[in-house]
Amino acid sequence: METDVVLNSMKRFMSRKAIVHLLGLLIMLTLPFVAHVIDDPFLVTIASRILIYALAAVSLDLILGYCGMVSFGHGAFFGLGAYVVGILIHHAYGETAITFLPGDWMGSFSAIVQWPLAVAIAGFFALLIGALSLRTAGVYFIMITLAFAQMLYYFMISLPTYGGEDGLNLWERSQIPTLDLYDEIQFYYLSLVILLVFLGLSYRVVNSRFGMVLRGCKQNEARMKSLGFPVYRYKLIAFTIAGMGAGLAGALIANHTEFVGPGLMHWTRSGEIMVMVILGGMGTLAGPILGAATLLLMEEVLSNMTEHWMVFLGPFLVFVVLFARRGIYGWLVGKDAKDG
Amino acid sequence: MADAILEVSNLSKRFGAVAASDSLTFAVERGGIHALIGPNGAGKSTAIGQFTGEINPDSGRVVFDGHDITHIETYKRAQLGLQRSYQITSLFPEFTAEDNVAMAVQSRQGHSFCFWTPARTDKTLRDPARAVLQRVGMADKADLKVTELAHGEQRQLELAVALASEPSMLLLDEPMAGMGQSESLRMMEILRTLKGDISILLVEHDMDVVFALADVISVLVKGAVLMTGSPNEVRQNRDVRLAYLGDE
Amino acid sequence: MTLALFLEQTLNALQQGVMLFLMAAGLTLVFGIMHLINLAHGSLYMVGAYVAATVTQASGNFAIGVLAAMGAAGLAGMILELFALRRLYNRDHLDQVLATFGVILTANELTKIIWGPQALFLSPPDILSSTLEVIPGTPYPAYRLFIIAVGLLVGLGLRYLIVRTRLGMLIRAGATHREIVGAMGVNIDRLFTIVFGIGAMLAGLAGAMAGPMLAIEVGMGESILILMFVVIIIGGIGSVRGALVGALLVGLVDTYGRAFLPFTLRSFMEPSAADSIGASFSSVAIYVLMAVVLIWRPRGLFQAYGN
Numbered sequence: 079m080e081t082d083v084v085l086n087s088m089k090r091f092m093s094r095k096a097i098v099h100l101l102g103l104l105i106m107l108t109l110p111f112v113a114h115v116i117d118d119p120f121l122v123t124i125a126s127r128i129l130i131y132a133l134a135a136v137s138l139d140l141i142l143g144y145c146g147m148v149s150f151g152h153g154a155f156f157g158l159g160a161y162v163v164g165i166l167i168h169h170a171y172g173e174t175a176i177t178f179l180p181g182d183w184m185g186s187f188s189a190i191v192q193w194p195l196a197v198a199i200a201g202f203f204a205l206l207i208g209a210l211s212l213r214t215a216g217v218y219f220i221m222i223t224l225a226f227a228q229m230l231y232y233f234m235i236s237l238p239t240y241g242g243e244d245g246l247n248l249w250e251r252s253q254i255p256t257l258d259l260y261d262e263i264q265f266y267y268l269s270l271v272i273l274l275v276f277l278g279l280s281y282r283v284v285n286s287r288f289g290m291v292l293r294g295c296k297q298n299e300a301r302m303k304s305l306g307f308p309v310y311r312y313k314l315i316a317f318t319i320a321g322m323g324a325g326l327a328g329a330l331i332a333n334h335t336e337f338v339g340p341g342l343m344h345w346t347r348s349g350e351i352m353v354m355v356i357l358g359g360m361g362t363l364a365g366p367i368l369g370a371a372t373l374l375l376m377e378e379v380l381s382n383m384t385e386h387w388m389v390f391l392g393p394f395l396v397f398v399v400l401f402a403r404r405g406i407y408g409w410l411v412g413k414d415a416k417d418g
Numbered sequence: 419m420a421d422a423i424l425e426v427s428n429l430s431k432r433f434g435a436v437a438a439s440d441s442l443t444f445a446v447e448r449g450g451i452h453a454l455i456g457p458n459g460a461g462k463s464t465a466i467g468q469f470t471g472e473i474n475p476d477s478g479r480v481v482f483d484g485h486d487i488t489h490i491e492t493y494k495r496a497q498l499g500l501q502r503s504y505q506i507t508s509l510f511p512e513f514t515a516e517d518n519v520a521m522a523v524q525s526r527q528g529h530s531f532c533f534w535t536p537a538r539t540d541k542t543l544r545d546p547a548r549a550v551l552q553r554v555g556m557a558d559k560a561d562l563k564v565t566e567l568a569h570g571e572q573r574q575l576e577l578a579v580a581l582a583s584e585p586s587m588l589l590l591d592e593p594m595a596g597m598g599q600s601e602s603l604r605m606m607e608i609l610r611t612l613k614g615d616i617s618i619l620l621v622e623h624d625m626d627v628v629f630a631l632a633d634v635i636s637v638l639v640k641g642a643v644l645m646t647g648s649p650n651e652v653r654q655n656r657d658v659r660l661a662y663l664g665d666e
Numbered sequence: 667m668t669l670a671l672f673l674e675q676t677l678n679a680l681q682q683g684v685m686l687f688l689m690a691a692g693l694t695l696v697f698g699i700m701h702l703i704n705l706a707h708g709s710l711y712m713v714g715a716y717v718a719a720t721v722t723q724a725s726g727n728f729a730i731g732v733l734a735a736m737g738a739a740g741l742a743g744m745i746l747e748l749f750a751l752r753r754l755y756n757r758d759h760l761d762q763v764l765a766t767f768g769v770i771l772t773a774n775e776l777t778k779i780i781w782g783p784q785a786l787f788l789s790p791p792d793i794l795s796s797t798l799e800v801i802p803g804t805p806y807p808a809y810r811l812f813i814i815a816v817g818l819l820v821g822l823g824l825r826y827l828i829v830r831t832r833l834g835m836l837i838r839a840g841a842t843h844r845e846i847v848g849a850m851g852v853n854i855d856r857l858f859t860i861v862f863g864i865g866a867m868l869a870g871l872a873g874a875m876a877g878p879m880l881a882i883e884v885g886m887g888e889s890i891l892i893l894m895f896v897v898i899i900i901g902g903i904g905s906v907r908g909a910l911v912g913a914l915l916v917g918l919v920d921t922y923g924r925a926f927l928p929f930t931l932r933s934f935m936e937p938s939a940a941d942s943i944g945a946s947f948s949s950v951a952i953y954v955l956m957a958v959v960l961i962w963r964p965r966g967l968f969q970a971y972g973n
Contacts, residue, residue, distance in 0.1 A: 142760075148759065148760050148763070210957060210961060213960075213961060213964060214960050214964045215964075216759065217697075217703060217759050217899075217903070218899060218960055218964060218965065218966075220703075220759065220763070221895050221896070221899045221956070221960075222899075222956065222957060222960050224892065224895070225892075225896065225953040225956050225957060226953065226957070228892060228953055229950045229953040229954070232946065232949035232950055232953075233946050233949075233950055235946075235949070236945045236946030236949060237946060282533065282534050282536075283533050283534075285536045285537060285538065286532050286533045286534055286535055286536065286537055287524055287530040287531075287532040287535070287537045287540075287543075288530055288531060288532060288533050289533075289537070290517075290520075290521065290524065290530070290537045290538075291524075291530045293510075293512075293513075294510055294513075294521050297510040297511055297512055297513070298508060298509065298510050298511075300472070300508065301504075301508045301509070301510070301579075302521075303491075303492045303493045303496075304470065304472075304492055304493075304496060304501070304502060304508075305493075305496055305501075305521060305522050305525045305579070305583055306493050306494075306496030306497045306525040306526070306583060307493055307525055307530070308493050309493065312530070315531075345892065346888070349763075349767055352763075352764070353764065353767070356760075356764060386775050386778065386779055388771045388772070388774065388775040389771075389772055389775035389776065389779070391768070391771050392768040392769060392770070392771035392772030392773075392775070393768065393772060394768070395764060395765065395767065395768030395771070396750060396765045396768040396769065398764075399757075399761050399764045399765040399768070400753060400754075400761075400765065
């Protein structure tokens with residue numbers, strides 16, 4: 079009885095959207111406590127993984143969902159960020175100098191050096207790749223972004239110095255003053271804070287004038303040009319920002335798995351991240367988080383049931399594409415999910 | 419012509435064996451309404467496409483407001499003050515009417531490298547947008563999504579968006595396509611109020627509208643201009659009547 | 667570096683190009699006519715390889731194996747088209763990519779379930795296991811020559827089909843004027859299914875022919891899928907001629923790159939550096955080729971029919 083009253087008055091003050099957001103935030107904030115209570119520390123580990131991929135997915139959504147750029151190269155920036163951190167840790171641990179850089183820099187354990195560098199380098203490559211790729215459109219754009227990702231993938235495979243095909247094991251995690259990244263719970267909350275900050279920034283960006291230009295391009299690029307917008311410039315900047323976000327996620331994943339490998343850059347990785355965005359709800363900011371959670375949890379649960387769990391993922395994907403276009407977020411929130 | 423805002427010289431464009439534009443030459447005077455008429459397939463939309471840069475001419479020149487724009491990109495022409503509206507409505511379907519117009523206002527105001535301030539509550543964008551909607555008589559529909567608007571309202575919005583960029587010249591491609599009688603009359607009134615401030619090139623099929631609005635009419639047949647003149651001159655010209663007006 | 671070596675590598679390049687063409691032809695037709703990005707095309711190639719291996723072993727006859735592979739792939743393709751892909755024709759590319767990505771996942775798992783996770787092997791028939799001295803002094807595998815011959819035959823056959831038959835005319839017309847073809851009383855749905863079937867058979871043929879040269883395993887479709895898309899993008903979507911040119915170009919760049927790049931680099935770099943840089947650059951070479959082509963011609967080298 080009383081819960082009904084509370085719920086009803088809540089409904090009057092808050093929309094379905096707000097309720098979903100609040101619940102989501104609540105779950106994310108209290109998860110480690112829940113894990114402690116049910117004595118399943120592994121829950122925190124997988125939750126961190128979800129948060130990291132959610133970051134990658136949100137950054138992809140900025141260009142995919144809000145601007146209609148189907149980039150199969152997003153894995154490249156994810157992998158680049160990871161490799162920057164990986165290489166710096168590798169050299170710092172082995173106390174060897176980085177040969178392809180001038181001077182005798184031996185890498186660094188400090189996240190304050192590594193992570194901004196990861197973001198910067200991912201961003202730089204995104205700028206480069208975007209500058210070339212955005213000269214094409216449609217399926218050509220899809221393919222050329224894919225090609226660039228594959229170039230980086232094969233490049234990393236053929237570099238024996240950093241593990242080649244087998245990748246690099248990292249024997250230390252990044253170091254942040256006052257934090258211990260080996261503590262799963264601290265790592266979780268750090269990832270959560272980073273995700274939330276990125277979400278906050280993305281929220282401002284997609285609602286700003288810049289964001290409106292992106293959205294306009296998604297709906298009717300020809301008209302945008304007709305109105306006088308130099309569309310290429312805006313798309314390139316968006317592509318670069320998205321790449322930086324993926325780079326940051328890469329830095330986190332390198333720490334989380336204590337491993338970097340070329341597989342992070344493979345086009346199928348980009349595909350997975352794209353699935354997370356679509357599954358969760360394209361063109362929304364919370365959708366990709368749901369998508370990442372759903373996909374990774376499905377992987378987790380189903381792979382325990384049968385080693386052939388992929389058989390189910392395939393038709394599920396086809397089903398979602400054909401019938402559930404708005405994604406899980408759209409299903410939860412209803413009409414208000416997207417705001418145009 | 420000394421006072422021409424748009425000068426087109428020998429513009430030619432072929433699609434395979436068809437000459438959509440055949441050495442097209444004419445000029446539009448500043449400030450008036452210049453109508454471009456012609457039978458189906460005469461090449462009117464192709465001509466407009468070449469003026470805006472959406473179609474690349476094979477040869478010829480387009481000079482707008484003293485600038486040779488023949489091969490420059492569409493967005494640059496818009497920035498110079500040349501705007502068009504589309505025969506097949508080309509709007510932002512998921513946005514509201516006001517969002518659509520605000521987009522044009524935003525372009526007019528310069529660069530959009532602003533990443534922080536929300537655009538939808540920005541008065542410097544919304545107020546001018548609402549003013550333009552008011553001007554075309556759609557202020558009460560400001561918050562409706564394009565998909566919720568009737569066809570005639572969408573055509574009005576189509577014009578509003580082009581207007582909001584504060585162009586010096588408007589290329590209107592059949593603005594009243596699919597509109598009912600009263601809607602068309604309302605649109606004609608709006609166009610009349612624009613005379614003087616904005617130069618207009620109007621492509622239109624409806625002869626009543628053309629003769630009511632136009633100061634000058636060019637008749638396009640098979641990609642070339644058959645004649646240019648005042649409405650009376652055109653109405654009485656024998657070649658035009660044979661080629662186009664039929665037995666009117 | 668000798669002329670013989672160069673010629674040998676050129677033959678390798680031709681062989682690789684021809685294989686890519688077999689795959690790419692079907693893909694470009696489907697893409698050009700139905701505007702469908704089909705990532706699952708690689709899976710049809712895989713089906714071809716698996717069926718060829720199984721049937722050849724069971725029957726002892728390679729030719730039967732190849733025919734069975736073509737039939738199986740063609741059938742699989744048409745069933746796929748009828749029940750799943752048909753709904754995707756009017757969807758945007760993103761949807762198609764995702765849905766066919768899902769098909770890949772399913773196909774891979776089903777293959778694992780039916781045949782198990784270990785790789786299969788297929789040996790070429792005895793008559794083709796020998797070498798021929800087409801280049802004086804250099805014995806060259808007869809099987810590879812066989813592939814080149816088959817590929818060129820298929821190319822000629824396709825050209826004949828497209829230019830001289832009614833079906834070909836419908837294909838060309840259907841690429842650009844779907845409604846008109848429909849209005850002419852032609853069953854567009856059936857036409858599309860047939861086109862898809864042809865493409866699938868070609869993929870199956872390619873898989874069967876590739877069988878003796880590669881490990882037949884799950885995921886083999888994906889490794890070649892990207893290459894195929896590179897080929898049709900370079901060639902121009904919808905153009906079979908473009909697929910041939912693109913395939914040969916890719917074959918040349920890839921083969922020459924892998925064979926000669928480390929060698930050329932050695933002339934001004936120390937051997938170990940030359941080898942490792944050469945190896946990494948050559949695997950990248952094809953993508954550089956595609957990027958260069960796209961920047962020069964954003965829509966590929968050739969236009970599809972009717973454009």
